[in-house]
Amino acid sequence: MTMPRTRPFMQVDVFSTIPYRGNPVAVVLDGTDLGEEEMQGLARWTNLSETTFVLPPTTEEADYRLRIFTPQGELPFAGHPTLGSARAWLDDGGKPRHADRIVQECAAGLVTVRRGDGTLSFAAPPRVRDGALDDAYLERIIAAFGITRDRVLAHQWVDNGPGWAVVRLATAEEVLALEPDLSLIPTAMVGAIGAHPEGSEHHLEMRTFAPGAGVPEDPACGSMNAGVGQWLTATGAAPSTYRVSQGARLGRAASIGINADADGTVWVSGAATVCVRGGIAL
Template identity: 80%
Template sequence: MIVPRSRVFAQVDVFSTLAFRGNPVAVVLDGADLDDQAMQGLARWTNLSETTFVLPPTTEEADYRLRIFTPSSELPFAGHPTLGSARAWLDMGNAPRHADRIVQECGAGLVTVRRDREALAFAAPPRVRDGALDDAYLHRLVAAFGITREQVLDHQWVDNGPGWAVLRLASAREVLALEPDLSLIPDAMVGAIGAHPENAGHHFELRTFAPGAGVPEDPACGSMNAGVGQWLTSTGAAPSSYRVSQGSRLGRAATIEITVDADGTVWVSGATTVAIRGTITL
């Protein structure tokens, strides 16, 4: 039986330079003796897209191990929790083994988080599923989004753990106009992306819907952006460096930066700000 005790806790706003306009993640920085039930219970209570728990690593290559929970389940990987947890870990005074990078161990394996002064960026992990969606699933998504098949320019599995699929529409306006009926796709993890006009400040608008994880719409999603970035840059549908806007329909103002190294590695970066520092009894 776990005896409740005080643990270091932080809440970090990710992907926005404007206060409280990004995507928050709750981080328990000492979760070593917590069981699955306690972790899931806290994640259900915080009711954020994700709540994370920092644990000692099981490999010498990693600086720490991270477990990531939505209100309803555990994820092997998620993007904004990766950046937010790294920021909270550094803010606590920890130092990584290598000055220019942090290595996170999680269900998806080892994820590198690059440090460039105060900026953090994670390397997109390999996709566990890619390729075009089958006709039956595409039909379900089109119906749930309330659009026509002709509006879908392209579609793809971009799954790096959570189960993501994405539809590419012609414009950011079409993406922002979506009013999905998630009751038609209760188990889906799906996004829609469309291009902004030139000189709009962002190249694309992205929205992500995760009813399968108990999150109707995610304000800013690093894992989806990672998989979509790998797809779009590899096909030439996006340049090797671009900016994504997300969350405006939820009153947020997130910006996600995607860049591709010469070796093909896709990096996902954005602002990270510790908004709450304190303790929690668990």
Template identity: 85%
Template sequence: MPRTRSFVQVDVFSTSPYRGNPVAVVLDGADLSDEEMQRLARWTNLSETTFVLSPTVPEADYRLRISTPESELPFAGHPTLGSARAWLDGGGVPRHADRVVQQCAAGLVTVRRGDGVLSFAAPPLVRDGALDEAYLKQIVAAFGIGRDRVVAHQWVDNGPGWAVLQLPTADEVLALEPDLFLIPTAMVGAIGAYPHGSGHDFEMRTFAPRCGVAEDPACGSMNKEVDPCSW
């Protein structure tokens, strides 16, 4: 007989229902094969589906595997927060009251608990610095913009492989209609500033064709690393 497993869907980055980025969480991923995990991730059709497992190191509270519809990721932001929330709500008791320690392929990730809010410390970057010009030209062509519209560009890769382009304005970011067939293996974001005095500082959009995700509603792993003021 098929085994019954606890499964929840968590809406991350929002206090209003259906305004965040959903993640599917299987709270007991023990004994699932890689193929079974990937099949379930394709079925949920969300940007990420996670599987909670017993940790293999004493410092961790649990181990997490993260799958997109196409492949597994070593780390991702909103799945980390959503899975921590689901684990706690499902009766998980962390070793330390003020934090949860997640083990994943990228290493140990600390999720801080405070005032009902969870926040994570991103793992170290595995790649940073400017994009090479050939790759930048591919992205610019896919975005349908001129090279002169790129204010700055940088790798912000803490596992998933993110590259980010800064455009002059938030409106230009919002107007993007990228041709993702031109960058099928890309994990790329665009950021642009709102005018001074606006309700927000920046607009950011995230495109992940390599993972089978045309556009992610909100990307924690990339947002965690982007600081346009330092470019």
């Protein structure tokens, strides 16, 4: 273990235009010389859904490399940490190799991030698993959610690394009313979506539960929304551009934009605001 030194550190609020109402990510902007145990130890200590570490890239195509940890383990990819880390890297003076994009290297591969008017957006990575859930797993989720099978309109694997699955309910109200018993699905990474009334600011309401990563409920989840966006836009179940609200049951106000390009690339966008800036001894 290396001797502690002060490294630049930020906490960034992601997916809300109102500071402290989105999903925070802790970002260590110099992760060099840190071992995996030290990274995991800090992630347990911050107790946020994710803590990230910025490292030099291993490929000329990338601007930086990112390692992403939940309180219980490392993820190959995660959405709000991607946007929050990109915001912190830029705020710390990072200069992208390309004027129109930032390229992040992570265990899942290269992820492109674009800058917009007050927002950042990432290109959804390919799913490593898709298709309908098997009956046994679906029944476990239904039991944990305390609902009946007839309330599930559709279900799908939307896994781009963390292991996400999702069930679709009829309404946002049904999603917000869920009181899941996560002890019935202790290793699950699962979400629920439902539609807001026509004319609402947001098209869908999302909730994501990640007991398998040590996060009972995530206030705003970019990776889940990325996989769901690929599924819904490809099947025509949602328009090519729509918005998702998330976090209401946790007192948050996340707003997540989904946009599918003509070539099928799905972009997940949102605000990212640096709320804490300083140094951390590691």
